[in-house]
Amino acid sequence: MGEVNYTVYQKFRFLLLLFIVTITSIIMFVTATITLFHAKNVYLLYIARPCIWIIFKIYGLRIRVHNKENKSKEQCIYISNHRSSLDFFCIGTLGLKNTRYFISGENKKYWPLRLIGMSVGFFFIPNQGFPKERTLCFKKAEKVLRKTGDSVFLTPEGHKQPRYKLEKFNRGAFHMAANLKIPISPFYIHVPEHVNMGKGMQAKSGIIDIFFLKQISPINWEVKDIDIHKADVHKIFLDFEKNINETVSKL
Numbered sequence: 001m002g003e004v005n006y007t008v009y010q011k012f013r014f015l016l017l018l019f020i021v022t023i024t025s026i027i028m029f030v031t032a033t034i035t036l037f038h039a040k041n042v043y044l045l046y047i048a049r050p051c052i053w054i055i056f057k058i059y060g061l062r063i064r065v066h067n068k069e070n071k072s073k074e075q076c077i078y079i080s081n082h083r084s085s086l087d088f089f090c091i092g093t094l095g096l097k098n099t100r101y102f103i104s105g106e107n108k109k110y111w112p113l114r115l116i117g118m119s120v121g122f123f124f125i126p127n128q129g130f131p132k133e134r135t136l137c138f139k140k141a142e143k144v145l146r147k148t149g150d151s152v153f154l155t156p157e158g159h160k161q162p163r164y165k166l167e168k169f170n171r172g173a174f175h176m177a178a179n180l181k182i183p184i185s186p187f188y189i190h191v192p193e194h195v196n197m198g199k200g201m202q203a204k205s206g207i208i209d210i211f212f213l214k215q216i217s218p219i220n221w222e223v224k225d226i227d228i229h230k231a232d233v234h235k236i237f238l239d240f241e242k243n244i245n246e247t248v249s250k251l
C-alpha cells in the first residue's frame with residue numbers, strides 16, 4: 001500500500017486532537033495529585049469527558065447510546081468489541097462511574113496516556129507475547145477490584161485493528177468474572193466503515209452507535225469451564241453483529 005497523504009486540514013485537526021489530549025492529561029494528573037488520587041469520577045466525568053466531546057465536535061462525530069436500562073448499576077466487568085482508535089474516546093463518553101480500564105502496555109510510552117492512567121488507575125497489560133506478565137497483571141487487577149469494589153473495562157479482542165467483524169476473544173475477562181463472581185456488562189460499539197479510522201486518527205464524520213446488551217451473571221461459573229463461557233459470550237456478540245446494519249437502519 002502507498003503512503004497516505006493527508007490534507008493540511010486533516011493534519012491540523014490531528015495536531016489539535018493531540019494538543020487537547022495532552023492538556024487534558026496534565027490537568028487530570030495535577031488535579032489527581034492535589035486530591036490525592038481519591039476522586040476518579042471527577043477526573044473522568046468533569047475533565048476527560050468534556051474534552052472528548054470537544055474532540056468529537058472537531059471530527060464531526062456523534063454518539064448514540066441504546067438500551068441504557070441494561071447498563072449495570074453495580075460492580076461489574078464491562079466488555080465490548082474493539083473496532084478502532086475511536087473506541088478509547090467512545091468509552092470515555094459513557095460516564096462509567098467507579099471504573100478502571102485495561103489498556104495495552106504499549107501505550108505507556110505515550111506520556112499523556114500514562115498520566116491519565118496514573119490519575120484514574122489504568123491496568124497497563126502486556127501483550128500476548130508475555131503470558132506470565134499478563135497473568136500477574138490480571139491477578140493484580142483482581143486484588144484491586146476486591147479491595148475497592150470498582151468496576152473494570154476491557155476488550156476481549158485485545159489489540160485494535162481496522163475491524164469490520166468480530167474477532168476471537170481472549171480468556172482474561174472471563175477468568176476474572178469466574179474468580180470475582182461479579183456480572184459481565186457487555187456493550188457493542190458500531191463504528192460505520194466510512195468512519196472507522198482503524199489504527200489511524202483520521203476518522204470521517206458520522207454517527208457511532210453503542211448498544212448495551214443484557215448483563216451476564218457468572219455466579220455459577222468455574223474456572224475450568226472458562227472456554228465454554230467465553231464461547232457463549234462470543235456468540236452473543238456474533239448474533240448481535242449479524243443484524244447490526246438492519247438494527248442501525250431502523251434508528
